[in-house]
Amino acid sequence: MPAFICTTCGTQYTESAEPPAHCTICEEERQYVPASGQSWITPERLAARNANTFRQHEPGLIRITTVPAFGIGQGAILVCTSAGNVLWDCISLLDDATIAMIKGLGGLKGIAISHPHFYTTMVDWSRAFGCPVHLHAFDRKWVMRPDKAIKFWDGDTFALLPGVTLIRGGGHFPGGTMLHWAQGAGGRGALLSADIATVTPDRKFLSFMRSYPNLIPLSAREVEGIAASVAPFAFEKIYGHFVDRIITADAKQVFAKSVARYLAAIAGTARGPLE
Ligand SMILES: [Zn+2]
Numbered sequence: 001m002p003a004f005i006c007t008t009c010g011t012q013y014t015e016s017a018e019p020p021a022h023c024t025i026c027e028e029e030r031q032y033v034p035a036s037g038q039s040w041i042t043p044e045r046l047a048a049r050n051a052n053t054f055r056q057h058e059p060g061l062i063r064i065t066t067v068p069a070f071g072i073g074q075g076a077i078l079v080c081t082s083a084g085n086v087l088w089d090c091i092s093l094l095d096d097a098t099i100a101m102i103k104g105l106g107g108l109k110g111i112a113i114s115h116p117h118f119y120t121t122m123v124d125w126s127r128a129f130g131c132p133v134h135l136h137a138f139d140r141k142w143v144m145r146p147d148k149a150i151k152f153w154d155g156d157t158f159a160l161l162p163g164v165t166l167i168r169g170g171g172h173f174p175g176g177t178m179l180h181w182a183q184g185a186g187g188r189g190a191l192l193s194a195d196i197a198t199v200t201p202d203r204k205f206l207s208f209m210r211s212y213p214n215l216i217p218l219s220a221r222e223v224e225g226i227a228a229s230v231a232p233f234a235f236e237k238i239y240g241h242f243v244d245r246i247i248t249a250d251a252k253q254v255f256a257k258s259v260a261r262y263l264a265a266i267a268g269t270a271r272g273p274l275e
Contacts, residue, residue: 002042003145005121008034010071010092012043012121014145024144025116030172030211031072043124046070047095054101055243061184065243066093072213074118075243077192078102079181083161084109088179088192089118090125090133099128110134112166114194115173116142123147134160136168136175156229167233169196169226171208171218176226180233188236191251197226197258199240199247206238206247206258220263227259 001015006023009031013020019040026033050070056062060080065073070092077088085108102108108129113119119142122133126149135143137152158166163182170176176196184190193199197206208223210216238247238254247254264270 004040007039010120052098087111090120090122092120138175169229171222185236189234190237191235192239195241199245
C-alpha cells in the first residue's frame with residue numbers, strides 16, 4: 001500500500017489502500033486547502049515527475065530543493081560535520097539520486113525538523129539512511145505517520161551532535177525549532193531558522209508569523225520568546241527557509257533589530273500617522 005502525500009503541503013500519511021479523506025495539516029488554520037480541492041500523490045509518481053537539486057552555500061552546508069517546486073516549496077539542508085551529517089528539515093521527494101549522493105557524503109546521523117510543515121516524508125528518509133528523526137515533543141500531535149524512528153525531545157535545547165544544537169523558539173508552532181551550527185560561517189556560527197524566524201525577501205530582516213499563507217501574526221510575548229531562545233548563541237549567518245533567503249553577515253544584530261521592528265509594528269509605535 002502506498003503512503004500517500006498531500007500535494008498542497010507535502011505531508012505523508014501512514015500507508016493506506018485509498019488516499020486519506022482529509023489532510024489534517026492543510027485543514028488547520030496555519031495551512032489551507034486550495035480552491036481546486038484536496039489531492040494526493042504517491043512517492044513513486046512524485047519521483048517520476050520531479051527531481052532534487054543541490055546547492056552548496058558554504059563548505060559543509062548543502063541545500064536540497066525539489067524542481068519543479070512541490071508542496072509549500074520546502075527545502076532541506078544537509079549539514080556535514082566531523083561527527084557526522086544531519087539533515088535539517090525535510091522535503092517530500094526522496095529519490096534514488098538523493099539517496100546515492102547523501103550516502104556518498106557519509107549518510108546521515110540524524111534528521112531534525114523545525115515544525116510540522118516540514119515533516120513531509122521523514123519516515124521514508126529515516127528508513128533510507130537508518131537514522132532517527134528528532135522532533136520537539138510539543139508538536140507531537142501533528143505527526144501523521146507515526147514511526148519508532150521518531151524521537152521526541154523536551155525542553156529548550158537539544159545537543160544533536162558536537163557543535164549542532166536544536167533550539168526551541170516556539171511561535172509558528174509551540175515546538176518550533178531552529179538549528180545552531182557552531183562551525184558554520186567559518187567558525188563564527190550559523191543559525192538555520194526555517195520559518196520560525198523567516199528571512200524577508202530583502203534579506204535585511206527577519207519576521208515572525210503564526211501563519212504565513214493566512215497572514216496571522218504572532219504576539220509580542222511569542223516573538224520575545226523566540227528572541228530569548230537564540231540569545232545564548234553566536235551566529236554570523238542565518239539560513240532561512242527558501243534558497244535565496246540568507247542573511248550573510250552580522251546576523252545576530254539583524255535578529256535583534258528585526259525583533260525590535262516587529263514589536264514596534266504590532267504595538268503601533270513604528271510610524272507616524274501619515275507614513
Ligand atoms: Zn496537506
